[in-house]
Amino acid sequence: MHLVSNEVIKFPFAVDVGCGTGHQSTVPLAKYFDSVLGVDISEEQIAEANKSKHPENVNFKVAAGEALPVENETVSLLQAAAAAHWMDLAQFYKEADRVLTPGGVVTLYCNAGPAQALNHPKSTEVDPILKEIYERPLERGFCPPANDLVRRRYTDECFQIPYSDKTRIDNIPHPITNTVEGYVKFCKTLSSFRKMEQAEPDLTEQWIEDATSRLLNALETTDMSSELVVYFQVHMLLGRKPHQPK
Structure with a gap:
């Protein structure tokens, strides 16, 4: 994005891999790109995304990050938000190199660790409960192997973007x-919570209610619709495709 006289100049095309319902990672791109495509392997998630209210320049399709339904060298930004740890990264990076324009950017980002209620007057009471909710599936042994990659903050060799400019x-x-x-x-x-819920439905229901x-109580309210602002610590990898052939 460039700013000229406070005017936003948009880039042509962005693709968001593992978009889910599109609200968290796809729709925010609409302001900065002429066209945005969100893809996810879940038909249910894409159905929800298509039903939801979203900008006209945003579209959604069922597709995998390793086989994107876009033409060669057309994508300015290819991002995977909290999705890279589920993919075949070697194939994903091949696909990224195919679809990115020269100078286009691929980025992977994800949060690791529990949310925190920073700047909240009751954060001392609230944060331990947020941590408990996040770590309960791990303690019960229901975290998929992919979650270990997240906890290591995408430091494994398989995540390293194969461009020199990164x-x-x-x-x-x-x-x-x-x-x-x-x-x-x-x-x-979350996948870990769903696994725990499937294996221990009654115990999980009782625990989450408690x-x-x-x-x-920690928030000093009885209203489930009370606003709650939580902060995640995000790690991000970025790489730029060379302007000239390798």
Whole structure:
């Protein structure tokens, strides 16, 4: 993005891999690109994304990051938000090199560790409960192997972008404004939580009800629609495709 006289000059085309319903990582790109495509292997997620209200320059398709439905050298930005650890990265990087324009950028980013209620007057009481909700599936042994890659913050060799022009940024504070209800629902969508819920449905239901009650008490409210701003620490890898052939 370039700023000229406070006017945003857009880049042509961005692709968001593992977009889910599109709200968190795809739609925010609409302001900076003429066209944005969100892809996900889940038909249900894409159906929800297409039903939701979104800008006209944003579209969604069912597709994998290793086989993108776009033409060669057409993508200015290819991003994978909290999705790279589920992919065949060697194939993904081949696909990235195919679709990126010369000078185009590929970026992978994800959060690691529990959310925190920074700058909240009750953060001392709230943060331990947020940590418990995040770590409970791990403690119960229900985290998929891919989650180990996340906890290592994408430092494994397989994540390293195969371009010489690349960088890494750690500990980016990423605030998300939600409600208590919305945050709990978000946690329930995590793969580790779903595995735990499938294996121990009654125990999980009892525990999450108790944890939610304690979270409300810590926030000194009984209203599930109360605003809750949480911060994640994000790590990001970026690489630029060479302007000239390798």
